[in-house]
Amino acid sequence: MRYLLIAIFCLLPSLSFAAVAKDIAEDPKIEMRMMHLAEKVRCLVCQSEPVSTSHSEWSHDVRNIMLQKMKEGATDQQILDMLVARFGKSVLYDPPVDDETAPLWVAPFVMLFIGGGLLFYQLKKRRGKVVDVTLTPQDQQRAAELLNETTSKDPQA
């Protein structure tokens, strides 16, 4: 009897399965392709999230439109172009290099060049300034005296 009860309780969890989420697409292949493409598209409502993972209504709509266009035979590029035409290049996570975005792409290299140049210039200038000085015994003694003076005057000492 006890074993039967145990067996029943062991089986109970299997009843608690939630309903399996409904596939949006009848065609898993297209669904995969859509999700892959949706990773490249920014959710404009949530910003730092791709359309593929966003729960926003807007992203949901965009995914559905992507699916629909794919079923109609649109290529990935055509779909991206369609989105860019409506929402601007910022919907793409990987914005294209063109005259508008060129400053963004070039700026890091320009800054690196300027920074590197400045560093090089400063180092070169400093090298000229550093002169080896040999201290005479008098200098050594004076330095020691000065050091003693400051340490003895230090109120914390």
Place this chain on the structure above:
Amino acid sequence: MMRFILPLVLFLILSVFLYKGLGRDTREVPSPLIGKAAPEFQLPTLQDPAKQFSPKEMLGKVWLLNVWASWCEACKDEHPVLMEFSMQKMLPIIGVDYKDKRDQGMDTLKNAGNPYDQVISDADGKVGFDYGVYGVPETYVIDKTGIIRFKQIGPITPENLRDKLMPLIAELQAK
């Protein structure tokens, strides 16, 4: 001397950039539709599904296309501003009830007033998508030749109505 001026200049340049950045709303994505023809569509009006509206009807007029919905909270802030603006009869205001149920959209207008010359029902959001709508309310200023001249993302406030929209409308109407 150079030691002090150079960092100061760099600091000032940085400050300018940071200050400008402070005032920017990252949610406001510049619309690629500005300067382009307003996308064509044909949709039924909200009150009478048998009646159709198309932007073609508005050629020759400067007009406002305002996308709203009964479920949209920010639209409730915008509504009184639109109501007051519509009293001035400066230009036709066409409303697009975006992804909304017909009766709920009509209820909202019945209760809060109707600032629109015509209201179109975009129940599935197709037209909204073509206009690049991603956060209601959004408002488009469309000129006499059907070109989108300005897009306001988010609610119209009395300030931007006075400082941006109205001068632009006046300018476009004078053309």
